[in-house]
Amino acid sequence: MMFPIVVNRGSATHKRHMLVLAVIVLALLVLVAFMLPEYQVGRVNRLWAMAIAIIGLNLVLGYGGLFALGHSAFIGLGAFITAWLVEDMRFDHWQAIPFSMAATFAFGSLLALPALRIKGLYLVVITIAVAVVFPSLAKIDKFGIAEATGGANGRKISEEVVPTGIGKALGFTELEAARYRYFLILAMVIVVVFAVRNLLNSRSGRAIIAIRDNETGAAVSGVNLLKSKVFTFGTSAALCGLAGTILALDKSFVAEQDFLFPLAVEMLVGLVIGGVATLGGAFVGAFVIVFVKEFSKNVNIDLGLFVLDGNGPFSALIFGVILIIVTFVMPRGIVGSLKPWFVQKVYRIDPTPPELPDTLQRLS
Amino acid sequence: MAQLSVRDVTVRFGGITALDSASFEVEKGQICGLIGPNGAGKTTLFNVVSRIYDPTEGAVEFEGENLLNHQAHEICKLGVYRTFQNLALWKGLTVIENVMVGAHSTTTAGYWRSMFKVGTKKEESQLRERAYAVLAELNLEDVAFLPADGLPFGTLKRIEIARALIGDPKLLMLDEPASGLTHGEVDELGGVIRTIRDRYNLTVLLVEHHMRLVMALTEKIVVLNLGRKIAEGDPDTVRKDPVVVEAYLGSSK
Ligand SMILES: Nc1ncnc2c1ncn2[C@@H]1O[C@H](COP(=O)(O)OP(=O)(O)OP(=O)(O)O)[C@@H](O)[C@H]1O
Ligand SMILES: [Mg+2]
Numbered sequence: 117m118m119f120p121i122v123v124n125r126g127s128a129t130h131k132r133h134m135l136v137l138a139v140i141v142l143a144l145l146v147l148v149a150f151m152l153p154e155y156q157v158g159r160v161n162r163l164w165a166m167a168i169a170i171i172g173l174n175l176v177l178g179y180g181g182l183f184a185l186g187h188s189a190f191i192g193l194g195a196f197i198t199a200w201l202v203e204d205m206r207f208d209h210w211q212a213i214p215f216s217m218a219a220t221f222a223f224g225s226l227l228a229l230p231a232l233r234i235k236g237l238y239l240v241v242i243t244i245a246v247a248v249v250f251p252s253l254a255k256i257d258k259f260g261i262a263e264a265t266g267g268a269n270g271r272k273i274s275e276e277v278v279p280t281g282i283g284k285a286l287g288f289t290e291l292e293a294a295r296y297r298y299f300l301i302l303a304m305v306i307v308v309v310f311a312v313r314n315l316l317n318s319r320s321g322r323a324i325i326a327i328r329d330n331e332t333g334a335a336v337s338g339v340n341l342l343k344s345k346v347f348t349f350g351t352s353a354a355l356c357g358l359a360g361t362i363l364a365l366d367k368s369f370v371a372e373q374d375f376l377f378p379l380a381v382e383m384l385v386g387l388v389i390g391g392v393a394t395l396g397g398a399f400v401g402a403f404v405i406v407f408v409k410e411f412s413k414n415v416n417i418d419l420g421l422f423v424l425d426g427n428g429p430f431s432a433l434i435f436g437v438i439l440i441i442v443t444f445v446m447p448r449g450i451v452g453s454l455k456p457w458f459v460q461k462v463y464r465i466d467p468t469p470p471e472l473p474d475t476l477q478r479l480s
Numbered sequence: 481m482a483q484l485s486v487r488d489v490t491v492r493f494g495g496i497t498a499l500d501s502a503s504f505e506v507e508k509g510q511i512c513g514l515i516g517p518n519g520a521g522k523t524t525l526f527n528v529v530s531r532i533y534d535p536t537e538g539a540v541e542f543e544g545e546n547l548l549n550h551q552a553h554e555i556c557k558l559g560v561y562r563t564f565q566n567l568a569l570w571k572g573l574t575v576i577e578n579v580m581v582g583a584h585s586t587t588t589a590g591y592w593r594s595m596f597k598v599g600t601k602k603e604e605s606q607l608r609e610r611a612y613a614v615l616a617e618l619n620l621e622d623v624a625f626l627p628a629d630g631l632p633f634g635t636l637k638r639i640e641i642a643r644a645l646i647g648d649p650k651l652l653m654l655d656e657p658a659s660g661l662t663h664g665e666v667d668e669l670g671g672v673i674r675t676i677r678d679r680y681n682l683t684v685l686l687v688e689h690h691m692r693l694v695m696a697l698t699e700k701i702v703v704l705n706l707g708r709k710i711a712e713g714d715p716d717t718v719r720k721d722p723v724v725v726e727a728y729l730g731s732s733k
Contacts, residue, residue: 311595318594318604319580319587326570326581333568335552336530336561337643338585347591393572467625470609472616477679479617479672 120461124468149298158294158366159406164301165362167402168308170386171395172355177384178393179316180348181328182231183240186247187383190220190353192375193250194360199271199370210300216361217354224353228346247380251372270371273364294366301362308355313395315351324348389442391449400450404442409435481544483508483683484529484651489538491524491707498524499535500707506651506700511677511684513694513715516704517728522687523565525704526653530562531555542651556585559650563640563657565687571629575620575639578628579611582643614646615639618672633660645676651683652676658690666690670697695719703727 123130149157169191176184197219198212227246231239315321323344326334335341364370386401412434417424424434446453482505491499499521506512514522527533529540531552540547542558550558561582569578587607589600615621618638623631628639637657644652654673658666670693677684688694694701694715701718703711705727711718718724 314597315591315595318600319584319589319607320591320594322573322577322581323584325572329570329572330568332532332552333564333570334581335532336556336568337582337647338553338556339581340551340553351591469621469624470605470612472621473609473613476613476616478619479675479679480619480668 120459120464122464122466125465126468130465145302149295154292154294157298159410161294161298161301161366162363163399163402163406164298164305165359165366166383166386166406167398168305168362169356169359170383170390170398170401171308171312172352172359173383173387174393174395174398175312175324175355176348176352178387179321179324179328180345180352182345182348183236184227184231184243184349184352185240185384186227186243186245186250186377186380187352187356188375188377188379189247189250190224190356191360191363191379192372193223194220194357195364195370195375196360197357198361198364199273202273202275202365203271210365212365213358213361216357220357220360221350221354224356225346225350227353228349231349232342232345244377244380247377251376255372270369270373273368273370275368297366301366304358304362308358309395312355316395320344320347385439387449389439389449391452391455394449394451394455397449397451404439408438412438482506483543484685485539485541486525486529487539487541489525489528489540490536491521491528491533492536497707499528499538499704501538502704502707502709503538504702504709504712506683506685508650508683509677509681510700511673511686511698513698513701514685514687514704515689515691515694515701516710519706520704521707522704523655524707526562526655526685526687529555529560529653553585556647556649559648560653561644561647561649561651562653563637563644563655565655565659567633567636567640569628569636569639569643571627573628574625575628575631576608576611576615576624578639579614579642579646580607582646583607583610584647586647611642611646614642617645618642634662634665637661641672641676645680649680649682651685653685653687655687656689657686658688658693666693669693673697 121133123133148160152160169187172190173184173187176182194216197216201212201215202208227243230242234242316325323334323339326337326339327341327344331341334344360375363374382405383401386405387397388401389404390397390399390401415424415434442450484506486505487503488501489499489503490497490501502521502525514525516522524533528535528538529542529547531547531550531554535548542560545558547555547558547560570581573581587603589603592598593600612621612624615624618641620635620638620642623635623639628636631639637660641654641657657673658669661669673684673686674697676682686694686698698715701711701713701715702709703718703721703724710727711721711724713721
């Protein structure tokens, strides 16, 4: 086989390759679920949730060009709403999803309104403020907020999500609840990836990118800046709300300390390391913040004078050094930097130009 | 009645008066030149018509519609499109995608339908075909799938024309389309503008410093200097107008 492999977009070969790729990826994902021990599967579930959240952040920041940095609040909001709906309103677990997403969408859209006037660093500061204030708000002992969120102690969701119906029929036991949830969450991840990808390749998605690259040009071409930004912000928040629901239901526990501002920073780190304005980057980024951070705790190098111990006072340092190295070697993130190489040397999809009409008259 | 009428438009930026009670009209189907020395207020006038700037005073009407009642993104629905002196393309999109966004107001796929591809496929593929055809009309199909970044300035200016054309304009406002072009390309551009006008039934408002092009192409010229209209008329009259000659010589001193 000759490299790079070149196919035309939409051709039979292209479609066949995509099918094969999808089968391989799905097979690997199934394999992962059954190879890993149950407690590691729980971590992968967290990875999925963070990937969805980072895709949400990417929508606003990478594609929308709006510097928002408070997405930990949206995740938290989604998680608390889920806990409240399931515990107090007796919702069936996953029924919480549409409500959690709708609420975070509304909250995100509201935040977008000032974002239309304030730009750049001011927007960063406002969104940081929201993220910083959010955990304290969630603890307020008034209006029944603390009862709903569990206040400083957090709140347990009394019934864990365990295999039922089809899950049971497929042979999942109660001891493999995390593994069962893995597949439910994976299905949501797939829907999110396709929906966002479709959006980005559509009229509305091109408008979002156009606003990022040149607002004036977008406006005179008929793009309603207000509508587009509100939608982008809202959708971004709703994806974080979904991530919050997943986190809450996977751990059966929500607590305000899990949604502090550093979570928003972690998402930004994941986004930048994975690759801004790439979809695959969200997964690489989520992997880095969920797993590499764990791995770096296992580092144990004897340097003679002292031991570089990943679990000791240097744990953050080791993770930090990894981040610095990656950013230097791959300034556009792992996916963003590898993609040009991959396209040049391994696999390329060439555009298929549409047919020109027979009546075409050239202007010169 | 004139298609576009600009009446007593004044624009002030702090202490600067960029436009000072400027008035003129453009007839349907006309190629009208808008000229004047640097800083005369030509681009400012474009920005008023396309609702990027609010005038301090004055009125702008297009086909009887008060443009000042509309927001920037609604102007193109009325058929008013423009290009930019310093380009306003989107470098994160390919050339053909840039042109496709130009048809934003004539297409309908919304956010939710786009996400789940509900009935958007046909519109999308037709839009693509149309964008490619418009690019081909302007001999730009070779760059259609390249990023709209890093191409020669003249090519980018042409892409802006394609982006405006796909929206099906009635009035096309071109802000210095000849800048950055070679002599031969300028002549070719003149032909292109005239053909576009005839084929698409357009009115053209042309801002240009390239006098030979303006004189050869326009049926009417409006001259601005320091925000004021100092002359108006057919190319021959304007060329000989002593006030105009003085303004140009004065500004190059
Ligand atoms: N946004 C703005 N803020 C402040 N001043 C402005 C702004 N836009 C334009 N001006 C000023 O208004 C005046 C007219 O500018 P304009 O760009 O309309 O001139 P022009 O006729 O297009 O000139 P050129 O031929 O150089 O493009 C200039 O003095 C310019 O500095
Ligand atoms: Mg100008």
